Amino acid sequence: MEFVEVCDKDDLQEGKGKVVNVKGKQIALFNVNGEFYAIDNKCIHAGGPLGDGKLSSDVVMCPWHGWEYNVKDGSTVFNSNLKVKTYNVKVENNKVLVENE
Ligand code: FES
Secondary structure, eight states: EEEEEEEEEEGGTTEEEEEEETTTTEEEEEEEETTEEESSSBBTTTBBBOOOSSSEETTTEEETTTOOTTTOEEEEEEEEEEEOOEEOOOTTTTEEEEEEE
């Protein structure tokens, strides 16, 4: 499994998310209490950018129409079978790295 460096750890504060690029793929990266989580950036409703959504604890709200996802497992809050893909994340030497498949 290959990991790709996406940003400095300090670039993403607790309670925030952002869109990062992993070899051409857009991934939404979040910092929940110092732990980093990565999911597909594309909302399954109509493609809204989840990395730009508002994060509350471990739930992000899509900025387009408000679908909510748990960033730890990618599931939508209203249907745990409906999910976006999640990616493994690790932090090394103050850098955040996301799994590339
Ligand atoms: S595109 Fe995300 S809620 Fe509609």
